[in-house]
Amino acid sequence: MDTRTAAEKTKPFLTDVQTLRARARKHMEEGSVTPSYEGDVKKTIEILQSVLATEIVCVLRYTMHAVTATGISSEGVKDEFATHAKEEQEHAMEVAERINQLGGKPDFNPSNLTSKSASEYGTAGTLVDMIKENLIAERIAVEHYRELVRYFGERDPSTRLMMERILTVEEEHANDMHDLLVAHEGRPMLPG
Ligand SMILES: [Fe+2]
Ligand SMILES: [Fe+2]
Numbered sequence: 001m002d003t004r005t006a007a008e009k010t011k012p013f014l015t016d017v018q019t020l021r022a023r024a025r026k027h028m029e030e031g032s033v034t035p036s037y038e039g040d041v042k043k044t045i046e047i048l049q050s051v052l053a054t055e056i057v058c059v060l061r062y063t064m065h066a067v068t069a070t071g072i073s074s075e076g077v078k079d080e081f082a083t084h085a086k087e088e089q090e091h092a093m094e095v096a097e098r099i100n101q102l103g104g105k106p107d108f109n110p111s112n113l114t115s116k117s118a119s120e121y122g123t124a125g126t127l128v129d130m131i132k133e134n135l136i137a138e139r140i141a142v143e144h145y146r147e148l149v150r151y152f153g154e155r156d157p158s159t160r161l162m163m164e165r166i167l168t169v170e171e172e173h174a175n176d177m178h179d180l181l182v183a184h185e186g187r188p189m190l191p192g
Contacts, residue, residue: 045104048095053116055092059085061122065130091166118144131181138174
């Protein structure tokens, strides 16, 4: 059910950030009470399934934006969206491979995407709103992946290293979107 107020609905790129963050943290909080090795692997797979969903939703959002962005000076921005879509796809593949290595089955089921993802598909219609949606999504990803790097720490160095590599790219994505926003709107967005 959509519980947003009318005021929230007029600002689609700023809605549900708290919900998304809470969802992103859910599995980590549950993880602290499963000390067994088997429990940890199962938990790792669950966490990575939501990272996979997050990355797939990012692929879809950037791809949609790359195709539909219009208006003056949109060409360079479309290219940037397309590049990001490709990099999110690489992340999705890397995470799916890791789930497979751990004995899980990567979940590419479209009907599970929105409930597992820590990012939103988005509703932006204008170029600036698209950039803002992407910036919000990247900031949530950066925040969540930093927590995951800490979570995996020494308990799973291979997964931690993968998340560190992905995190570095998400930080670049957030910077790219921030720079585009300043270029197109003339001012930065406050931290979301
Ligand atoms: Fe990504
Ligand atoms: Fe990204």
